[in-house]
């Protein structure tokens with residue numbers, strides 16, 4: 001399997017740590033000098049950039065949030081004069097306030113390079129035809145992959161979003177081999193092919209790079225089966241750069257995070273304290289090479305876990321799990337963070353596939369309780385009463401092990417939870 005930047009992507013971890021520290025020191029010096037927001041924050045805790053002698057020192061620094069970026073609208077977070085900025089993108093802050101991000105010429109080169117790493121890990125090379133169905137606009141989606149694919153020497157067809165019938169025609173006529181899309185749009189394309197009577201087998205597709213919304217292993221299998229492709233996950237967010245932050249290799253054991261450009265931490269979403277490797281929490285990123293809009297300890301709001309073991313593909317970069325949801329989705333029961341998507345995952349492991357489920361949180365007296373409602377499906381729960389009781393106990397036990405709270409498990413009418421149409425919320429909080 002090809003690796004785009006062997007020297008960096010297979011770096012010995014000790015060497016990587018040294019490079020990260022050097023780049024971190026440079027970043028902290030730059031933001032302290034050029035961004036008032038950071039000068040004020042650092043001064044507030046009596047921190048000077050020279051105080052950073054190891055990456056551990058980073059943990060003393062306060063977080064940067066989307067709210068911080070939104071109130072700095074439009075250019076307050078820029079660390080370079082506007083004349084050095086060659087591209088401006090935008091993203092949505094909280095709640096709904098825009099965030100503005102700048103790119104110097106060097107930022108754009110770095111971006112293309114990192115996108116090329118992600119594409120190469122997915123098996124893309126110069127012989128490929130890459131159809132980018134993401135938005136070419138203020139958001140970063142399409143603009144990350146486009147130059148990355150060109151840098152590899154692949155042919156890019158920048159179809160952008162929508163016009164699904166035309167997308168299918170282009171896919172067929174141009175011999176598209178790589179689809180860049182959101183998981184939901186990949187399914188829209190599948191539907192359109194069916195309608196047009198286009199057999200996906202007759203196309204040249206081999207890889208689909210999908211992200212932009214949380215998706216599951218079940219959806220992956222579905223898309224792979226429907227489109228005859230290998231579906232791979234990638235991660236990027238406009239605030240940090242755009243697509244190119246991390247991407248899966250064909251081993252699909254997590255997304256390789258470009259740690260020589262982003263220093264990752266995973267923290268408890270409530271306390272903000274760092275979590276041990278492998279634990280699910282909120283991803284926090286510090287940019288290490290970003291020139292125009294560098295970020296220190298940016299809270300992404302995305303839930304994932306990180307592992308550092310070397311991947312069979314040879315890359316030594318840490319791998320991040322798929323995004324299990326947003327911190328806004330986290331519910332607290334008896335002081336414990338519960339990630340609704342984690343519940344779905346555990347149920348899938350017990351049942352083979354993920355049943356429709358819903359969480360209800362309530363309070364009896366002073367005690368919180370969690371109720372997991374699972375839709376009954378034929379062949380899934382219709383069994384003898386005694387066997388069913390056993391199964392419910394088993395589910396409660398497995399959930400307790402996985403989420404740290406023993407839930408009540410309740411079977412509900414089929415169809416009463418319809419995730420497809422998103423008519424019923426994933427979580428009902430009766431305590432409010």
Ligand SMILES: [Zn+2]
Pocket residue numbers: 248249250251256311312313314315
């Ligand atoms: Zn790998």
